[in-house]
Amino acid sequence: MFDNYDDNDYEFGDQKDERLEILSLFRELYKDEDRDNKVEMGHHIEEMMISCTVGKYKCYASNFTVLQHDIYGNCYTLKTGSLKITKAGPSNGLSLILYMDKEEYLKQISEGYGARILVHDRDTYPYPGEEGFFVPSASETQIGLRMVTIERQDKPYGNCTDDIYLRKYGYKYTRSFCQTLCSQELFFKTCGCYEDDVTELYYQINTGANEKFCETRQEIKCMSRERARQNKQKAECDCKNPCREHQFLKTISYRNWPTEDYMFTLKDGVCDRIPDQCQDASDLYGQTELYRKSLNYVKINIYYEDLNFERIVESPEIENAQFASDVGGAVGLWIGLSFLSMFEVVQLLFECCAFAGHKCTNRSRRRNGRRRKNKSNKTKENIYSTEMDNKKSNYSKKESENNLQLNKRYQDLYAGSSHEYNYIDNRV
Template sequence: MRQSGARLRWRMGFPEMKVLASSSYDAKTLKKLGQTTLQHTSAHGIPNIFRSCHWFRRLVWLFFVSFALCCALWQCTEMVMTYYTYPSHEKIMLISSTKLKFPAVTICNLNSVRLSAINRSFAMVTSLQDSGLEQTHRRNRSHVNASSEYQDESIQYASAFNRFASEFNQLSDEQKVEMGHQLDDMLIYCNFHGQECNASYFSTFINYKFGNCYTFNSQKPTDYRGNPWSTQALNITKAGFMYGLHLELFIQQIEYVRDMTHSAGIRLLIHDQAQMPFPEDEGVNVPPGAETDIGLMKVHIDRLKSPYISQCTEGEDIKNFYKDVYGAGYTREACKRTCAQQSIIDNCGCSHWEFAYPKELGNPKCNLSNTAVRDCVKLYEFKFAHDELICHCPLQCKEDIYELTVSGSQWPSSAFIENFSKDLKEWGGQMKDVADNPSLIRDNFVKVVVYFKQLNFELIEEEPSMTVRTKEINLLSNMGGLVGLWVGFSVCTLAEFFELLLDVILLFIRRCIETVNKEGYSNPYIQKPSSIYLQRTTKL
């Protein structure tokens, strides 16, 4: 009996029996550890799931806590996504200054080619006759009451004008400049900020629609004759009518092409010096026989580069033919026109006269007499007009916009016209031919005044909604507020769950160590008891 009892006690002390008991103990301890933490956590709602006595209340609390947790996760996700969109806002300020940079002022005669120059060129006379401008103009007048026919005639006139413009733009730049209106003939008076100015203050460029255009205060290194000139912009220190730019111009209506130019005057455009002017799309018409006063209000816009919403650019790594040809800075319009020109070059094999094109690239000008070329060019003109071209043209980061207030009065007045007529006779030339007729004087002369209404300017600045220093702090505080609102989490709550995680890790480490120690020792001289015997002794 003693041997049986000792043998029984010895068998009950086998390591296998202790391993079974240890597993049961570990599982119970892990469950108890989790329940203890959740029952006493500072997160509101979770302890109520375990404290509820009735199953229905426990189920309601479980549903409510799960719903609140999902809402908190959803709103935090939205907040993080908003954070990575880099939101911004606009700040508008009125800046007072004692000195403002005067903008560039571009003027173009509404008549692009002088009649006397066309008459001297047999080829241009033939081109004008072949284009059908005279016939379409006559048909337009005879069918003015039929709206559908009038629309068709307008399309025909536009097509005829394009044919003539295509022939004209086949000429060299020197020939086109010679055929256009000359600044020396047009400019009869110039005054800026109370001081006289002259033609050397202007630079020139060729526009496909208006011919020779002249820019005052363009900051280019040469004037319109090609002579060296200062690149510093002119400034004004006083606002008002007396301290702006005063121009008197002779538009030479006697040189207008009858069937091509339907309105008289000049096209005037006010822009920043770095911007390429596009008078065919921007600007105002200034009529003859009037003094047109244009008051300016400057608006400066500062945008943010990527990754912010505007994703503006300074023109880095973006092709700009207007910079290559005219030295102009990057603008969105210049980029779109460069893209249109590149599309025509790639698909039609020629360069279009409507857009800038560097001569060194070597592509010929488009000849619209070729049907295939004409159809191809029309297709991409249509795409350009309807903004269907695939172009990467973001906004420029810095932009100056000038808001205009335009007013006018009769000029020269009846009291002044006699003295003005005497001056015209002294100047001679074509002005002498119109000096004796007040009606012809008012038909051929333009006066324009451009001035700042005040020295203040409006600054529209795009700013990050969250600055570099505070955006992480704002994100964390906002997320903390949402989680605290929905589920009552705080930093202390996170510390509790962190402590729970450490306890679980330590528990598993301790279990692994105990398992290794128990399985690591075995007596090779002791026979392993059978599972049947183990079960019997366990029941005992």
């Protein structure tokens, strides 16, 4: 089954795994079967469920709905209706004891013993291949849950979508569900048919349309090209997160189960459920095959660890009222600053004008002062010049008068003399 690799086989992408090729071929053949045949070939909840309780109340096969999966066969979803869990702890949750009938497992196809479990929100489409986990046979598995509620904001604060699928498809909106439907619409738009992997999905949503799935060689080639294109290119589906969703945090623990004595009780349950298997069940309890026979049984307990739940709520960083208040305060501040700035500008202009006027006045005063000073100096010079001229004139007049008087005296002195004497004063 497994390849013996040598040094030449390590080049990635040259060879395909033989075992995976066989599994892929088997699944392709399984897909081609009619849904009713596939359900009939799988395990039936009426036969495999030895015990089922929710709290202290029994649950029955009619409380489960079947979903066909190409890998895990018949998957069953428990619908409890209006029943609610009011207490926490393992004794108040779901308790299941299942008969796995390992003799019916497909040799070289089935890889292990146990069951696949998926805990999901009510009314959401299950994806056990992507989201589930295994619980082993011959063990009791305790699954403690804590619920987390996430509430997101839509526009203008966020980007989410309300539940628009429940009424149309019968399932709540999830991002995975949206991406699956959108991808199939792209397949149908390109190739005129849907992938054969989603036959069960369209059976469950029951749209009433006559869906066509890719079957011919040409359609399968087109489907392969479209799948490769979707894997390489950017996603064309605008699938947002839901505005409200529930998630479950899980704490998982195991223990060996059942005990030797309890296996006799399980044998009685198998005989009640599957009379045809009663003889085989009675033969299960030989001491030499105790563990091997215990692989037919699995016990699962799913419960709330605490009835309190975590709530994560997106809230606007700024509410409308707070935003209006902040804007109003900012606008008021800006208006106040604008008025202050305007008055400061006016004051600055006034001070500049006053400074310019004062400077011009001082310059004019200095100019006028210099003019008055120059005029005063000129006046003083004129007065001094006039005085000097007057002094000179008076001095000349006096001197002339003195000269005349002297002349006259000389004339008088020498008038009676016998000598004639003329005195001419040549002094200027």
